[in-house]
Amino acid sequence: MEIVVFGAGSLGSLVGGVLARDHEVTLVGREAHVDAVRERELALEGELEAIVEPQATTDGTELAADLAVVTVKSYDTRRAAETLATGAFDAVLSLQNGMGNEELLAETLGEPVLAGTASYGAVLREPGIVECTGVGEIVLGDRRGGGSAVADRVGEAFRSAGLETTVSESMPRRLWEKLAVNAAINPVTALTATENAAVLEEPAADLARGATRETARVARAEGVGLSNREALAATERVVAETAANTSSMHQDVLAERRTEIDAINGYVLERAAERGLEAPTNRTLASLVRTWERGRGLR
Numbered sequence: 204m205e206i207v208v209f210g211a212g213s214l215g216s217l218v219g220g221v222l223a224r225d226h227e228v229t230l231v232g233r234e235a236h237v238d239a240v241r242e243r244e245l246a247l248e249g250e251l252e253a254i255v256e257p258q259a260t261t262d263g264t265e266l267a268a269d270l271a272v273v274t275v276k277s278y279d280t281r282r283a284a285e286t287l288a289t290g291a292f293d294a295v296l297s298l299q300n301g302m303g304n305e306e307l308l309a310e311t312l313g314e315p316v317l318a319g320t321a322s323y324g325a326v327l328r329e330p331g332i333v334e335c336t337g338v339g340e341i342v343l344g345d346r347r348g349g350g351s352a353v354a355d356r357v358g359e360a361f362r363s364a365g366l367e368t369t370v371s372e373s374m375p376r377r378l379w380e381k382l383a384v385n386a387a388i389n390p391v392t393a394l395t396a397t398e399n400a401a402v403l404e405e406p407a408a409d410l411a412r413g414a415t416r417e418t419a420r421v422a423r424a425e426g427v428g429l430s431n432r433e434a435l436a437a438t439e440r441v442v443a444e445t446a447a448n449t450s451s452m453h454q455d456v457l458a459e460r461r462t463e464i465d466a467i468n469g470y471v472l473e474r475a476a477e478r479g480l481e482a483p484t485n486r487t488l489a490s491l492v493r494t495w496e497r498g499r500g501l502r
């Protein structure tokens with residue numbers, strides 16, 4: 204399969220690197236990383252080790268492939284869609300944090316746009332080197348739920364390259380479950396400068412569980428069948444799988460970059476307000492991260 208990975212940061216480089224073992228992959232990323240991949244190769248380290256040679260470019264315009272995998276930050280989705288629209292793709296898969304990304308992509312690019320979640324831990328150690336800090340799972344499928352022949356083909360392509368992949372017929376629920384996990388792990392690790400393992404240890408555990416429970420409650424109000432128990436089990440599972448990982452929001456804070464707080468806890472708050480629900484833990488976490496961003500002129 205010919206695959207473009209749009210947004211070769213930590214997760215995009217890991218996923219693109221593994222896919223390059225079995226497919227023709229082009230990574231679209233930042234200059235220093237692209238130069239390193241072109242001059243040498245891409246090294247996968249940690250729990251997944253490989254040296255691979257994907258194509259790499261900083262220019263995402265006029266590309267064509269069977270599949271575009273979008274891994275940019277949620278606040279860059281619209282720009283990514285506009286750039287990808289100059290090219291031609293048979294299908295698009297969003298592997299991003301936060302909610303609403305698939306709708307934005309479909310508005311500009313048309314269907315099929317698949318939804319996906321990834322719980323792999325990944326850290327871009329330096330240009331050309333990405334470390335896998337936790338083997339998680341990729342779950343993908345039709346963004347509205349139900350079976351999809353395109354999702355089956357993409358799932359098979361991911362598995363053949365060695366990515367743990369499940370094709371799901373209930374992506375709306377999976378996306379809410381992932382949101383409940385990220386609402387706990389990401390702000391707590393970013394605000395306390397800890398790795399994922401700390402999230403379920405005292406004294407952070409109360410906060411993390413609170414954020415997960417509140418998110419599951421909002422999901423149910425939105426008609427998604429996600430119990431508190433299931434959401435908490437998902438957070439526990441992902442924390443265990445990615446215990447040593449520096450979460451993406453913690454990486455953003457370390458690099459003094461804007462975070463995805465609006466698309467994660469901010470999204471929970473928006474949906475909660477529309478349903479007349481309170482989400483005090485999400486509110487506190489979002490306010491603290493937004494205060495940090497404002498203090499650095501990032502919002």
Ligand code: KPL
Pocket residue numbers: 300321322323324384385388389399441445448449450451452
């Ligand atoms: O999605 C992640 C992230 O860091 O954004 C997890 C799965 C929590 C891994 O850290």
